[in-house]
Amino acid sequence: MSQPYGSDAILERLMTLHPKVIDLTLDRVHRLLAALDHPERRLPPVIHIAGTNGKGSTLAMIRAGLEAPSQGSAGDRVHAYTSPHLARFHERIRLAGELISEPALMALLDECAVANAGEGITFFEITTCAAFLAFARTPADWTLLEVGLGGRLDATNVVDRPALTIITPVSIDHQQYLGETLPEIAGEKAGILKRGVPCVVGPQAPEGLGVIEARAARLGAPLLVHGQHWHVWEERGRLVFQDENGLMDLPLPNLPGPHQIQNAGAALAALRALGRDEAACEAAVTRAVWPARMQRLRRGPLVELAPQVELWLDGGHNPAGGEAIAATVARMPARPTHLICGMLNTKDVRGYMRPLAPQATRLHAVSIPGEKNTLPAEDTRDAARDAGIPAEAAASVAEALRAIVAQDAEARVLICGSLYLAGQVLRENG
Structure with missing residues (x-):
């Protein structure tokens, strides 16, 4: 078997820094980010997305909407951080619309490894720090962050003041890390809520929504909840979205499957909250690309x-x-x-x-x-x-x-x- 080289070799080495693949705490991330001079404080405005299902599709639609030419502009430059990757690690880090290059990834990983100085840290934590470093150094208009696991103790949850948070549908998964019941898991996802920062909430079971609403009330975080503040449905082969700003009649999502209607709804609610027009919303549902989802x-x-x-x-x-x-x-x-x-x-x-x-x-x-x-x-x-x-x-x-x-x-x-x-x-x- 051939030996890994380039970024693959560095990534393999980083996997040995912590004995557990998943070990939820923010202490190690805060330590390394401090050693890197806090790149998480210098990111373009952040949209932070948690949930059990639909995070990636929702992120892909928001990115398509933000990047679309709109109101005479050429479209925004968007960073995106997602996981896991499918074919290559580079898929996780998108800089101003483009996948990170091999030389840039190698340099970032090496820099983070040196700053970490051999301390224990998980693979996801150190690579998340590398992504933040890349995002802080590359000009862009937005940063889209997909939670890796849970929310409250996820390595992405170190941004004090995101522009917007999103919680897609929460269901039972990863019980060994997040809790056995839906309210427990919803509590972990709701850990991304920040004081005063609006949150778009996708369709939820009542017991999950109750937990999210209680935390939002404590933090004074305004909620935009599916079924209350926005509605989305399919009608005569079209997607219809309605919120307090009015009704939009759009094509069905190009990502196949009826579940993409609700993912599109969350993306559209987010774009509207950011002040985007109908052209951006149409781009969100017609131009999104997200591999391995039907x-x-x-x-x-x-x-x-x-x-x-x-x-x-x-x-x-x-x-x-x-x-x-x-x-x-x-x-x-x-x-x-x-x-x-x-x-x-x-x-x-x-x-x-x-x-x-x-x-x-x-x-x-x-x-x-x-x-x-x-x-x-x-x-x-x-x-x-x-x-x-x-x-x-x-x-x-x-x-x-x-x-x-x-x-x-x-x-x-x-x-x-x-x-x-x-x-x-x-x-x-x-």
Whole structure:
């Protein structure tokens, strides 16, 4: 196996600085940011996004809206920080609209490693500090920050006064870090609220919303809540958004799936709160790009392996993700739908499978290559069978695809279950 080089080698070295992959506290981040002369205090205005599902899609739509030419201007320059990456780490750091370059990333990582002086720090923490350093040094109009995990103790939660915060739908996930109940998890997400800073709140279960509203009241943070201050729905093949500023009739989101209606609603509420016009809002729903969220694969080795097959890729990995995929497939033209699924052993696999059962013709389970927390293919197969989906294990995605083509050369195939599997597929499929 070839040795990593360049930024990959530095990233691999940074992974050894702390024994735990996830260890939620802000102490180590504050220490390193102080050593770097506090880049988090010099960022362009920050929009901070937490939530269980929809963070990335919402961020992508806001970015598309802010970057769109509007009112005679050329469009704003936007930094964006997201995680995890799919094919390359560089995807996590977008500087004024462009993915960070390899030389810039190497220099930043080296600088952060020197400033950290060998102290314990997690991979996510030190790379978040590197992103802040890049954002502070590169002129831009906005900084979009996606929370990595939770909110209250996430490494991104060090900006004292963001311009706006957003909480997308909260559901049960990452219980080992965030708590077992929805109110506990909502409390962690609500940790990004800041005194006096407005927050856009996507659709929530009542017990989650109550927690968010209570914290906002304590902080004097004005809320813009779905169902109260803004509404969004689909009508006659269009997206309709309404708030106190009036009604907008827009095209449906270009990101597929009915769940993208509510993500678009949060993005539109945010853009309106920032004073953007309808042209920016239309750009948000028509120009957003977000890979591995019901993404149609149209070229590459896997497509060539099964040219007649309709091939899709999605990285959703929790019960809410399973529901979103099922709702999307249910609205597609009728066609046998085969799943190729690989999942992590930290996820609620049966909760993910249950909503998919009515839509799935058959499931081929795979282990995720190179991922130590992969659920063995046989366990994923058994969970699918328990949910009522006919299932078998396969050695790889390609082997599963060949088996499906042998059964039905014109099937719809959805590769799903994990962003790590999605990233593997995007790397191997070019």
